[in-house]
Amino acid sequence: YNDFGGTHTTSLAASYHLQKLPTNRVLTREEILNVQYFNKLNKSDAGKIIFHGKDEDGHFVYTLGRRSSKLVLPALKNLCQLLEERFQIDEKIIFSNTSPTVPFAMTMGGFFSRGLKIDFIGVPLLVAGAKKSCLNIHKLVETTKQIGSSTHSKVTVIENKNFQA
Template sequence: MIYIYNDYGGTHTTSLAAAYHLKQITHPERKLTKEEILNVNYFNKLNKDDFGKLIFHGVDENGDSVFTIGRKSSKLVVPALKNLSLLLQSKHHFHEKIVFSNTSPTVPFVMSIGGFFSRGLKIDFIGVPLLVLGAKQCCDTIYRLVENTKQVGISPNEEQIIILENKIYKG
């Protein structure tokens, strides 16, 4: 199975989701520290040249691959990847289930502003503290989104390609 977490930039909530999925972040029952957030692979490290690239984060405990992608504002990226995957499955008898999971619903406003300052304007001294604050606000929501994504992935389903738009998971 392949999991692909996606959102606008592909460097904040997606990186946190991949880290939770891969159990690189432990103790999901508590708020993350600043150090934990800033040490997550790819968190606030990708730039405009990375949009549209599948970023491999690792293999989970079940042997499933975990990727992220920043899709910008394009609503076409995930459907295009779905169609490409279906084509490859049909033509090359590739039958691995792929789950696309949208992390955008977890992004708090403060994280959007922080991402704009840090990634967009390159003003890290303003952006990074806002990103950390936003990550602390949404870490529990991201964890629950990941747990739901994994449940959908392992559940019996006729579809080989699943797209989860997701809702905000509150408590």
């Protein structure tokens, strides 16, 4: 899962993917703030591929903060294709963009909390944004899993434009 910062919607998506969060209701403040890596990464973590765990089907789940670069995903897709061809790797790789699920409150919360280090303003906005978007993020994860299981492509990039916040 990838987005701008790699610490909010991506962390929630990874947790949903790994069945660590309830899916039948809006998350509580405590559930949101206890998600691994939620609001814990910094600008220096951009570009790092972070492992979150292995899902029930044996698939590895990672997140990535790509910042504003439009070149990261095409470069990663190309690199994965080259490695798969060169080393005959038989593994599907799915890049799923969580950015479309980010509501304005989360954008502002991330700016205040991660950008300006003003948590007393940023964290409540992040929690409000996460509450607003969590069910949408869960749907995005389910769609990602479905595409992953049905595609025949080795490397797939999903933009998720139909998951607007």
